[in-house]
Amino acid sequence: MNDYMLILASAALVSHLLLQQQPLSPLRLQVCGLAGALSIALGASGGQALEQLIVAPWQLQDLRLFLLLPWLALLAWGVPHVLGRLRPQWPTGDLALPLLGNALLLGLALQVTGDGTPVLATLRWGALAGLGFCLALVLFDDLHQRSQHAEVPAALRGLPITLIGAGVMALAFSGFNGLFTQ
Structure with a gap:
């Protein structure tokens, strides 16, 4: 349940930061999702590499x-920059702050580095x-568009x-908890 809330609250806050600026085009939303997915995958894998190369040998668990x-800040700046260089027509201009x-x-990154999971499992996670x-x-973009046209107090x-939508989605996703374990 905590994993669902972490994903949903993070997406809610990032989408709120993005949607405050201007309405998102579908391309911008997809580019932001791709940049977020790459940052998450590289952040967890790089965090585990930091754990194995620096934290564990020097016993710096308190400084994890x-x-x-700094690694995650570098990814938040670097992933949109690299995507912008690979595809100049993609709108990656101001994605660093939401990321x-x-x-x-x-x-x-903290969860995966703390429990010593294997590298492939970390990349999969x-x-x-x-x-x-x-x-x-x-889903949050759709919620924002629907709430623009509805009579919301x-x-x-x-x-x-x-955030109310994040809570409802977390309850809905918690129904999947344990569904595929048997």
Whole structure:
């Protein structure tokens, strides 16, 4: 349940940051989802590499957070920059700030590096969490568009209705918990 809430709250906050600026085009939404997915997968894998190369040999477990933050900040800047160079027509101009505020990056990196999971499992976790983040971002964009046209009370417009939507989605996704374990 905590994993669902982490993904949904992160997507809610990132989509709120993005949707405050202007309405998103479908291409911009997809590019943001791709950049988020790449950042999550590379962040978790790089976090595990930092754990194995620096933290574990020098026994710096207390400084794990301070070693991960510069790595994740570099990814938040570098992934949109590389995507912009690979595809100049993609709108990657101001994606660094929403990716930097992505709590999922830090949460998954800390979770994976702390329990010593294998490298391929970490990459799989990162890729699946990235795909979940893309899905949640699309769902929050749809929620934002629907709430623009509906009669939502003034006190609930913007971030409050987005966070209520995150809670409802977390309850819906928690129904899948344990579905495929038997």
